[in-house]
Amino acid sequence: MKILNKAELQIAEGVLLKHLPKSFMVYGFIYGINRKKPSTLEVIVDTWPDFKVIICRPDPKRVLEFMKNVVYYYTLDDQMLRKMLREENSVDWSTHFVIAALDVSHANMIKEVSSDREVNNRVYSLVHLMYLPDSSHLPPPTADSELESRISPLNLSHVDLVNKTWKFGGNQQSRINIKNLISNFPSCCITDGQGQPVSWILMNDYCALGLLHTLPEYRGRGYAKALVNTIVRRLHSEGYPVYCFIEEDNAVSFELFKSLGFIEDPSYRATWLELNF
Incomplete structure (x- = not known):
């Protein structure tokens, strides 16, 4: 087992690029690290340079302020994992x-290993992994100049609003995480007449789009589609x-991203697995 240094992370990014879409989460995380995005995780592999398993895990040498309990992995060899x-x-x-976002085909194996260690576990909902190979199929940007003038990045004054409305938010750790995302990663929002966000989308630290939300009274106006179109072009x-990642029961978001040219590997599903809770 080996912890990768900066130069090796550059090489690992190139290797993972060849294994998209299943490697997207680890690829996106390392893509961010290689562009100096803040992180409290370290990256390990089974062997180097011909690795079969790569894991992003909390770095004990760093202060863990956000997403402190998260692990990402990608494997080419289930037995090695x-x-x-x-x-x-x-x-x-x-x-x-x-x-x-573990591959659901690995869920039973990981549950078995955790049970052997007398560690409890629970699975969250299944998700689709959707991606856009290129922007050629995106519809033209909105021709509504008034709407265009209200599209801008989120700023730190918006942290509490995003935290309050996020399905997994509402606590101090999620607030710190959202503050980090707004400070360091691309985001996009549509504001009302007073300059307050009514619809927004962020990027996670593993470079996946997420936290897409429109306040209930502003839904049905095409705001989410305009935001996704705008941020994807950027x-x-x-x-x-x-x-x-889109939860399987979220048909509205699935159809939105599909209408914008996003595709998926129908043989692949992912989930989140919580351990030792």
Whole structure:
């Protein structure tokens, strides 16, 4: 097992690029690190340079202020992943943590390993991984000049509003996480006549679009579509990966992203697994 340094992270990014879309989460996270985005995670592999498993885990040498209990991974070898989780010191099983966007085909194996360690677990809802290979299929930007004039990035004065309305927000840790995302990653919102956001979208620290929300009284006006269209064009122009996770029961968001040219690998589903809670 090896912890990757800065130069090795650059190489790992190139390797993971060849394994999209299933490698998107780890690729997106390392893409951010390589562009000096703040992080409290470190990246380990089973072997180097020909790795089969890559894991992003909390770095014990850093102050863990946001997303402190998250683990991301990608594997080319399920047995090696099992070995690292079972035999290697790849994750700290004594702590509460979440494995984010794990391939559902690995869920039973990870549950088995956690049970062997007498660590409880629970699975959140399944999600689609949707991505946009290029922007050629995007519809033209909105011709509504008045709406265009109200599209801008979020700022720190908006943190509490986003935290209050986020499904997984409402607590201090989520507030710190949202503050980090607004400060360091692209975001986009539509404001009302008083300059307050009524619809918005952010980018997570693993470079996936997320936290898309429109206040109830402003829904049905095409705001979400205008925001996604706007931020996706910016991301493509700046070289970011463009992808998102959508819960299986969120048909409205799925159809929105599909209408904008996003596609998915129908054989792949992901979920979030919480352990030692």
